[in-house]
Amino acid sequence: MGMxxxxxxxxxxxxxxLLHPLARPEGAPVTAQxxxxxxxxxxxxLADYVAGDDGQxxxxxxxxxxxxxxxxxxxxGPRCSGRSHLLLGQxxxxxxxxxxxxxxxxxxxxxxxxxxxxxxxxxxxxAVDDVDALAGQPxxxxxxxxxxxxxxxxxxxxxxxxxxxxxGADFELADLRTRLGWGxxxxxxxxxxxxxxxxxxxxxxxxxxxxxxxxxxYLLARCPRDPCSLIALIxxxxxxxxxxxxxxxxxFVRSRIPGLR
Numbered sequence: 294m295g296m297x298x299x300x301x302x303x304x305x306x307x308x309x310x311l312l313h314p315l316a317r318p319e320g321a322p323v324t325a326q327x328x329x330x331x332x333x334x335x336x337x338x339l340a341d342y343v344a345g346d347d348g349q350x351x352x353x354x355x356x357x358x359x360x361x362x363x364x365x366x367x368x369x370g371p372r373c374s375g376r377s378h379l380l381l382g383q384x385x386x387x388x389x390x391x392x393x394x395x396x397x398x399x400x401x402x403x404x405x406x407x408x409x410x411x412x413x414x415x416x417x418x419x420a421v422d423d424v425d426a427l428a429g430q431p432x433x434x435x436x437x438x439x440x441x442x443x444x445x446x447x448x449x450x451x452x453x454x455x456x457x458x459x460x461g462a463d464f465e466l467a468d469l470r471t472r473l474g475w476g477x478x479x480x481x482x483x484x485x486x487x488x489x490x491x492x493x494x495x496x497x498x499x500x501x502x503x504x505x506x507x508x509x510x511y512l513l514a515r516c517p518r519d520p521c522s523l524i525a526l527i528x529x530x531x532x533x534x535x536x537x538x539x540x541x542x543x544x545f546v547r548s549r550i551p552g553l554r
Contacts, residue, residue, distance in 0.1 A: 339382035342375060343495055345488040350479055354383050357450050358390055358418075365451040365476025369458055373521035374481045376454035380420040383452055392417040392450075399426045399433075407436035414443035418450045424473065425455035428463040438469040451476065489518055496527040497541070502534065504541050511543050516550065526550070 344351055356362020368376050384394045393416045400423040413419060419440070427433040444451060455462060458480075459473035484492060490509050497504035504527075516526055533549045534541055 337378045337381035337385065339379070339386050341495060341499060342378055342382060343484065343488055343492040345484045346482045347375075347479075350379065350481065353477065353479065354379065354386070354452075357452070358383070358387050358392070360450075363477040364448075365445075365453075367453045367455065367459060367473060367476055367478045368481060369455055369478060370481035371456060373519045374483065375520060376481065377422050379481075380422050380452055380454055384418065384420055387418045387450075394418040394420065397421045399423045402427055402430060402433055407432045410436045410440045413440055414447050414449060416444075416449060418452065419444050420452040422454050423456075424453045425457065425459075425462040425464075429465060431465060434464055434466040434469050438466055438472070441469070441472050445472075484520070486513065489513055489520075489523065492520060493523055493527065496524060497531075500527065500531045502527070502531060502541055508541055508543055508546060512546060 339351060339354065342351065350368065353362055353366060357364065357366055368379060370376050381396060384396045387394050395413050395416045395418070397420065399421055421437070424437070427437055441451070453473060458478050459470050462470060464470040490506075490513060493509045493512065494504050512526065516522065530541055530546060530549060534545070539545045
């Protein structure tokens with residue numbers, strides 16, 4: 294059981310529903326209402342992913358869903374490299390194809406119990422985000438090792454993300470580290486300036502905003518340019534423009550973002 298008498302697995306599913314409803318496994322509990330101040334994020338879709346120089350990864354994910362490619366994929370990259378978007382997008386795409394999917398945010402392990410992994414081998418696709426966050430956690434390593442073996446025996450598709458390849462992670466369980474390295478490892482490349490520009494405009498379009506090219510250039514020249522910062526920036530401008538009924542002009546964004554000139 295987790296905090297407040299709620300089973301850890303139920304708490305995970307509730308968190309996933311709040312953050313990404315399409316990734317909640319079939320049969321998981323449904324949250325009646327959102328807590329105060331928490332809103333649903335726009336679901337991550339592979340069609341919205343700005344691949345940049347990583348077009349190959351989208352092909353690999355499509356092949357995994359169809360069963361014609363690698364059954365196990367391990368995506369690496371630094372924070373804000375798009376790993377979570379790809380895992381959640383793969384879950385959504387696989388679910389649209391009728392597959393049973395589960396998404397596990399390993400970075401949240403401190404609030405959960407390893408027991409929640411029991412029985413998940415029955416799903417068609419198992420996606421574990423930030424799997425290297427479990428390194429050095431013996432109970433979690435053993436639970437993941439058991440789940441891995443059972444899921445592989447069942448023919449499940451396995452999708453992992455981490456900051457570095459499995460061979461370089463600090464897993465204490467050597468057999469787990471070896472198994473995580475059995476599939477194809479793909480390292481995500483950072484976006485260049487043109488691709489960041491595309492990302493900004495794609496983010497705005499998804500929110501129904503019109504972002505002129507010169508405004509995107511203005512923001513990229515003056516704001517942090519990693520994808521996470523750009524997402525937060527567009528979210529803020531979306532809220533402010535809606536509240537004030539203003540379009541995204543350079544004077545408006547300058548007035549809303551401290552320190553811009």
